Amino acid sequence: MAMSKLKIIDVHCHVVSPDRARYPLAPLGGKQSDWSSERPTTPEQLLAAMDEAGVAKAAVVQASTAYGHDSSYLADSIARFPERFTGVFSVDPLAPDALAQMDKWMSMGMTGMRVFTTGSTMPGQQTWLDDERAFPVWEKAGRERLPIAVQMTAEGIPLLLKIVARFPDTLFLLDHLARPVITDGPPYAKAASLFDLAKHPSIYLKLTSRTVEHCQSGQATPATFMPKLVAAFGARRIMWGSNFPAHHGTLASILGDTLRVLEPLDPSDRAMILAGTAESIYPTLK
Numbered sequence: 001m002a003m004s005k006l007k008i009i010d011v012h013c014h015v016v017s018p019d020r021a022r023y024p025l026a027p028l029g030g031k032q033s034d035w036s037s038e039r040p041t042t043p044e045q046l047l048a049a050m051d052e053a054g055v056a057k058a059a060v061v062q063a064s065t066a067y068g069h070d071s072s073y074l075a076d077s078i079a080r081f082p083e084r085f086t087g088v089f090s091v092d093p094l095a096p097d098a099l100a101q102m103d104k105w106m107s108m109g110m111t112g113m114r115v116f117t118t119g120s121t122m123p124g125q126q127t128w129l130d131d132e133r134a135f136p137v138w139e140k141a142g143r144e145r146l147p148i149a150v151q152m153t154a155e156g157i158p159l160l161l162k163i164v165a166r167f168p169d170t171l172f173l174l175d176h177l178a179r180p181v182i183t184d185g186p187p188y189a190k191a192a193s194l195f196d197l198a199k200h201p202s203i204y205l206k207l208t209s210r211t212v213e214h215c216q217s218g219q220a221t222p223a224t225f226m227p228k229l230v231a232a233f234g235a236r237r238i239m240w241g242s243n244f245p246a247h248h249g250t251l252a253s254i255l256g257d258t259l260r261v262l263e264p265l266d267p268s269d270r271a272m273i274l275a276g277t278a279e280s281i282y283p284t285l286k
Contacts (some may be wrong), residue, residue, distance in 0.1 A: 004243075006271065008053075008240070008274045009028060009056060009058065009278035009282075009285055010055050010059070010174075010241055010251075011058070011206060011239045011241040011281070012061050012065040012206050012242060012243050013060055013063075013241065013242050014060065014061055014243075014244070014246060015041055015042060015046055015071045015074060015077045016040040016245075017061050017203070017242040018042070023072060023187050025067065026068040027067070028064050028116050029065070031067060032066055033066065036063055036065055039245040041215055043078075043080060046058070046244075048250060049244065049250065050069065052250070052266050053251040053255045054252075054255070055242075055255065056275070057079050057278075058085055058086075059085075059241075059281075059285065060078060060085050061112075061149060062074050062080075062114050064114065069091055069095075069101070071090055072091040074087045074089060075089070075105065075108040078271075079109060080162055081106055082109060084231060085113070086109070086282050086285055087108075087112070087141070088112035088113060088149055089110045093115055094128060094133045094134055099136055099137065099140055102141075102146070106146070111147050112147055112148075112173075112281075112282060113149070114150075115129075115142060115148060115150055117151060117152045117201055124180070129156060129159035129160055129162075129163060129285060138166070139167055141170045141171075142170035143169070147171040147172075147204070147282070148173065149173045149174075149175055150173065150174055150181075151153045151175045152174065152177050152178050153178060153179045154180050157178060162202075164202055164255075169202070172195075172202060172204065173206055173239075173281065174203065175241075176211060177194060177205050177207065177211050180194040180275070181246060182214050182215055183214055183218030183219065185218060185220045186224045186228075188224075189234065195232050198233045199235075203237070203238065203276070204237045204238070205229075205233060206240075206241045207241070208240075209242060209254050209274060210243065210247075212261050213257075214253075221277055223264045226261060226265055230269050235270075236276070236280070237277065238272075239278045240258060240274050240278075267275045
């Protein structure tokens with residue numbers, strides 16, 4: 001599959017500044033992630049990687065394991081290259097000033113929000129997703145048509161479903177498909193909670209390098225997993241994100257692996273996952 005014939009949008013990549021004086025670290029969990037320390041990536045470096053890989057545009061996601069909820073470097077980065085980037089900022093939904101923070105980052109051109117409930121610097125699934133103190137955040141996101149990327153595990157799905165039911169107009173994008181176990185292979189019984197989410201139209205999926213690797217591990221294969229995922233959710237609710245530079249390897253190699261995993265799908269579904277869904281979620285990337 002020739003990359004040059006496809007429009008490709010990356011909805012999950014990061015920037016991290018090497019200048020810690022101007023952009024001080026404040027990682028969630030109190031410990032900086034290894035990748036952000038070892039592979040700081042400026043917007044110029046990200047653009048160079050995108051050009052090498054053939055990626056047209058990107059939704060750059062706040063590096064929560066470097067800067068926590070301070071999206072200043074992200075805001076500065078997208079302001080410099082608005083024709084190629086949009087930004088996905090982070091807030092603490094339980095903070096008293098959460099709504100003001102949303103307004104602040106949105107006024108700087110951000111078109112998405114991220115909430116971080118688990119990760120390398122904050123292991124274990126946090127349980128605050130359905131906390132009533134966060135309800136104004138979920139409501140505002142729905143009203144503003146601001147998609148919320150959720151970093152979570154499958155253990156958080158019951159909590160997610162509570163707020164999905166209460167705020168049906170709010171769009172939730174599951175980073176890394178909510179990290180399901182899929183290496184058991186067909187019928188993918190261990191990922192049943194993921195596939196049960198398909199009946200909720202406000203839930204979208206980010207297909208990232210983690211899933212690309214796992215659907216080629218154990219008993220899983222792209223030919224059995226990807227058609228099942230698309231049959232359940234539809235390609236219009238799945239979008240590709242590289243997780244570069246958090247994921248090892250070049251952006252071009254990550255995309256190449258993804259294209260191979262997508263080969264069992266119809267060309268129209270591949271095109272939707274690689275760009276079409278992203279354009280519907282982040283219209284500024286059209």
